[in-house]
Amino acid sequence: MALPYYPVNLNLAGRRCAVIGGGAVAARKVLALLAAGAAVTVVSPAVTAELAALAAAGQITHIERPYWPGAIENFFIVICATDDPDVNRQAAEEGRAKGALVNVADAPELCDFTVPSQIVRGDLVITVSTGGKSPALARRLRQELEARYGPEYGLYLAMVGRLRDEMKERLATPRARECFWRRALDDEALALVKAGKLHEAEEKIRDAIGGIRAEP
Numbered sequence: 001m002a003l004p005y006y007p008v009n010l011n012l013a014g015r016r017c018a019v020i021g022g023g024a025v026a027a028r029k030v031l032a033l034l035a036a037g038a039a040v041t042v043v044s045p046a047v048t049a050e051l052a053a054l055a056a057a058g059q060i061t062h063i064e065r066p067y068w069p070g071a072i073e074n075f076f077i078v079i080c081a082t083d084d085p086d087v088n089r090q091a092a093e094e095g096r097a098k099g100a101l102v103n104v105a106d107a108p109e110l111c112d113f114t115v116p117s118q119i120v121r122g123d124l125v126i127t128v129s130t131g132g133k134s135p136a137l138a139r140r141l142r143q144e145l146e147a148r149y150g151p152e153y154g155l156y157l158a159m160v161g162r163l164r165d166e167m168k169e170r171l172a173t174p175r176a177r178e179c180f181w182r183r184a185l186d187d188e189a190l191a192l193v194k195a196g197k198l199h200e201a202e203e204k205i206r207d208a209i210g211g212i213r214a215e216p
Contacts, residue, residue: 004131005113005114005129005131007127007129009125010036012033012036012037012038012076012077013036013037013038014037014038014039015038015039015076015077016038016039016041016074016075016076017033017038017039017040017041017075017076017077017078017079018040018041018042018043018071018072018075018077018078018079018095018100019033019040019041019042019043019079019081020043020044020067020071020078020079020080020081020082020087020088020091021042021043021044021080021081021082021083021088021105022042022044022045022046022047022048022051022062023044023047023048023081023082023083024048025081025105026042026044026047026048026051026079026081026082027047027048027050027051029079029081029103029105029115030042030051030054030060031050032115033077033079034054034059034060038076038077039061040059040060040061041060041061041062041063041075042055042060042061042062042063043063043065043066043067043071044062044063044064044066044067044082045064045065045066047062066087067082067087067090067091069090069094070094071091071094072091072094072095072098072100073098074098075095075098075100076100076101077100077101077102077103078091078092078094078095078100078101078102078103079102079103079104079105080092080095080102080103080104080105080110081104081105085107088104088105088107088110089104089107089110092104092107092110096112101113103115108131108132108133111132114129114131114132116128116129116138117129117135117138117139117141117142118142119142119145119146119149120154121149121150121151121153121154121157122151122153122154122155122157122158123154123157123158123161124149124153124154124157126145126149128141128142128145150194152190152193152194153190155193155198156189156190156193156201159193159198159201159202159205160184160205163202163205163206167180180208183208184204184205184208188204189201189204189205192204
């Protein structure tokens, strides 16, 4: 069975993205784009206080007028989040015609992509998507995953990332590196991180490197 979407992680650093609309939904979209490093332009005659503050601080560009044909030029992503379905559809059509990837709030049939529900633990990002069919189910699954995968996973990942280059130098073969990852990813190391014993957890991972080197 074919997937309705192709799962992908986009690098938006410095990419120009437009959000059409200035309400609460638009604000959530803007914050997510900013967190990914995008250069965000909001097109709306009025915006929330939060968006107004971001514009005043120079963190976003606010074009203070309703959407008009021709508003979309040279954007990588266009998100349509007004309370007028006709405006959203028109902006989506223009965005797609101009080569942008389009997302329309509450209208998955008009989207080139949907934004999955997310659990963020540092550099670890876990996403849940229902293809736009049941946001409530996505939210429930996200809550279950949030309870299962706590902040210790982000801390652990950061620690392993710091040791990654050292591991590459000390473990010469792919087989040895695979063995290291299996040993480092265990409940004891994660329990130490969860308990705040980061030094002990790091030492355990280093011991895993040494133990692999000692094997014939």
